[in-house]
Amino acid sequence: MGCSDGTTLLSPTTTSQSVNSSPSVQGTPIPKAKQLKSELTPSPTPSAKKNIPVYENHTISAEGIGAAKLGMTFRQLKKVLGSDAEYQVKSPFMVDEDALAVSQAGKVQYYILYPAGTTFTDSQVIQSVMTDNPNYRTVQGVGPGTPLKKAETVYGNATLFYNTENESREFVKFASLPAHNIAFRLQAPDKGQFAGIYTQSNNSYHETKEYNENADIGLVLVLCQDGSCHSQKH
Numbered sequence: 001m002g003c004s005d006g007t008t009l010l011s012p013t014t015t016s017q018s019v020n021s022s023p024s025v026q027g028t029p030i031p032k033a034k035q036l037k038s039e040l041t042p043s044p045t046p047s048a049k050k051n052i053p054v055y056e057n058h059t060i061s062a063e064g065i066g067a068a069k070l071g072m073t074f075r076q077l078k079k080v081l082g083s084d085a086e087y088q089v090k091s092p093f094m095v096d097e098d099a100l101a102v103s104q105a106g107k108v109q110y111y112i113l114y115p116a117g118t119t120f121t122d123s124q125v126i127q128s129v130m131t132d133n134p135n136y137r138t139v140q141g142v143g144p145g146t147p148l149k150k151a152e153t154v155y156g157n158a159t160l161f162y163n164t165e166n167e168s169r170e171f172v173k174f175a176s177l178p179a180h181n182i183a184f185r186l187q188a189p190d191k192g193q194f195a196g197i198y199t200q201s202n203n204s205y206h207e208t209k210e211y212n213e214n215a216d217i218g219l220v221l222v223l224c225q226d227g228s229c230h231s232q233k234h
Contacts, residue, residue, distance in 0.1 A: 062179035160196035161207035187218030
């Protein structure tokens with residue numbers, strides 16, 4: 001997710017407003033999600049249940065990020081997090097999405113994404129959630145800030161790719177990706193455009209197995225499978 005030049009993880013936010021009870025949005029999957037899913041390699045979802053207090057839960061899984069679970073309504077999330085959490089609308093956030101920043105202790109934990117130009121209400125269902133907070137990790141220890149070389153030792157051979165029709169946002173898929181609805185976006189080193197080393201091509205889709213050894217995971221996105229999430233009991 002980010003600017004079309006691929007150099008920045010998040011597009012500049014020009015407007016933000018605090019949310020006390022309800023912002024609003026139709027619970028629809030984020031644009032490009034179906035295309036992204038088709039480019040990621042599916043594999044079994046790991047099962048890892050831990051008795052961790054909500055504020056210490058920094059797990060990224062196929063179910064969501066931290067306390068924000070796919071299929072949960074915004075009202076349910078606020079109930080789980082309690083009065084210490086803060087919510088702020090970020091609009092515009094990216095070219096095709098606005099976001100609700102969820103903060104604790106003055107630091108953004110993750111962003112709930114929804115279609116740009118809409119709102120997100122208490123009754124709306126979380127369809128996709130993203131984090132660039134390095135405190136969040138999968139159970140295998142991979143998250144924002146993890147060196148790509150290290151992630152490759154965990155999940156197997158890496159294939160980097162981007163599509164000019166998806167604003168040249170660069171992602172990576174692994175031979176043993178833990179779940180096909182978890183997407184890892186890359187951070188190019190030295191303010192470069194891409195982490196990968198690509199051959200010149202006129203095609204819109206590009207992929208490579210070669211990359212700058214200093215490349216890192218920039219952010220992690222978890223999105224609904226099959227394009228939609230149904231409200232769940234939490």
